[in-house]
Amino acid sequence: MWTRHHKKRKLGRLVLPAITVAFLSYFSYHSIHGDFGLNAMEAFERQRVERQSRLDVLVRQRRMLEKEVALLSDGSLERDMLDERARYALNMSRVEEIIIFH
Numbered sequence: 001m002w003t004r005h006h007k008k009r010k011l012g013r014l015v016l017p018a019i020t021v022a023f024l025s026y027f028s029y030h031s032i033h034g035d036f037g038l039n040a041m042e043a044f045e046r047q048r049v050e051r052q053s054r055l056d057v058l059v060r061q062r063r064m065l066e067k068e069v070a071l072l073s074d075g076s077l078e079r080d081m082l083d084e085r086a087r088y089a090l091n092m093s094r095v096e097e098i099i100i101f102h
Contacts, residue, residue, distance in 0.1 A: 071078045
């Protein structure tokens, strides 16, 4: 009975390590430079901080406006507030007044 003996090739031993290196290289690169990698995470964090600061400004403005609305509409109408808003809306003032808009 004849048997065939295959000679082991040197190239065959390098196929699995080469595939492994390619696989690890691909995922390593994309974990740093990909859409959800480390660089993108830093950009997301910068954007979050910027938007949080803008949100803080808007929240302060809203609280101020809510306070003014409460002074105008809670039954105890503040005459000074009403007078100020009426003059601002009508663009009118008295002769002796100096108006500074901010």
